[in-house]
Amino acid sequence: MDIPGVSRELKRELHEDGVFEDHDEVDFVAHSLGGLAVERLLIDDQRDSYHGAKHADYDNPRSMADKTHFLYMFGTPFEGSRVAKVAAYLSDDPKLKQLSPRDEEEFLFKLSKEWVGIHPKLSPAPHRYCAYETLRTDRALLVVDKMGATRQCEKMEDVMADHLGLVKPCKKTDKSYTLLQERVQHRLEQITKHGKKNRQ
Template sequence: MRRTFILLWTLCLLCLAAVPLAHADALKPRVIVFVHGLHGDRETWRAANGAYWPQMIQTDPHFRNSDVVVAQYPTPSSHGQYSTQQLSEILYRSLQSQHVFDHREIVFLAHSLGGLLTEEMLLNHPDVAARTRFIVSYATPHEGSFVASLAKIYDSDPLLTDLSDNNDNNFLIDLEQKWRGTPSAVRIHRYCAFETQDTAAGEGIGRYLHAHTRVVSFYSATYGCDVDTPPQKIDADHIGIVKPVSRTADAYTFFARVYHNNPVLDTVELTRDNRVSGLTVECNKTNTASDLQVPVALDPTLHEQLLWASAEFVDTDKVHDDAQPTVTKTDPIGVAHIAYSFKGQGKSLLIVGCPTGRASILVHFHIRGQVPLNE
């Protein structure tokens, strides 16, 4: 009962603290969501020189088609009470209150635990996953962390169990298996960056350390990530990896490169025609078909989908074409199934012999596709 009360109270605080985006009509087509890691907060993204990553993106004209949201969720410095599953739901409710899911496209920039929370949230909310284009994870321990295994000896925080590098870490095993087995998740690109420096003992995650230690190994940080984009090396420790001092820093340029390799897409609708010519009919005869299959080329790179199709007779000569062809159904792969029938003319006193009739069928394919927006 006490845990339920705390969870509800936390959700209320997050909703009050959230700064809502503009009205849905004024939202930009894409939103970039910053998700901090263990013991993090809004200051996770601020460098020693004061540079604040979310603000740098907000003022960068290369990201003018995107809103920026800095997510928050409760992760106290010691003795936390929430599991990863619980925090992923708290994260979802917080982002929902900030109208993040009203955007056409969502991308996540996540640090450490934040990457795992994001993946868990998307698995539990397929409607959000359907809008998500990609995740860029910085030092996310997909295979766990030795530091978390050490820390759980001293701290009862359930997050440390979920983040440990033990071979029997059921949370991480199940998360990856579910991710690879869920169609809405598989289509989401996962890009990764890794730290190259050890983290010193100190505040935050460093409170568990007695010496310089690599918090998340290269293998853990890059496991399960897209293979067509090499993981990015960041010359920083686990804390500094998400604190770029300028727009030329590796952490910043890596995200910018991934972003522009996956441009914002604008949905457009268009009509593409295909003509079936050479249909003939003998005098006083009927040419009929119940399933004439007419294809149209769809461009998979533009995510084109066939919505519906219509058909008409054109270029008719010496035929009776009172009834127009009918599209009985369409296939998603881009095929219209057409039923048609037309009759040839009879003999005429003015024409010697019995003429052959001719007709063509023009099919109008109505297609929805996506084209990149220029930024």
């Protein structure tokens, strides 16, 4: 399954669980290519809404992107991954080819342009916060380096972990845990301050 396929599956699951139908706000936390799938999800849904398409799979009049306040991306390869480029030679997995470092005709470059393109249509656009690994996986290499993991991010944070450890905090004082905790607490304070209810 390629990244657009992962995105479509994610949309199906969110619909089946009534996530966007039952909530006024939905925020995303994603790791690695999951961040690209979330971007693809929001871009496609916003495009359909902007062009006046009737949603066949859910009845909420607001698009998913309209309801998304922030995305927190951990190790998302916005600029691709050289590890994926090497692995693509050894595997037919389409996701690996899409994660290879971009050029003007490749998936990641197009995704980047489309993401920038939806922002003028949203008020406000979703905030994007990013964290990146500083330790090499298996002491060999960085799966996604700082440059690749922080494109178009409002706030960038380093985490002393490898690519998998980014999202596997061992205790509540680990940085990946506290970063997300602080962001969620800040958002809850904003909602309380503005008297908004029934938001998650």
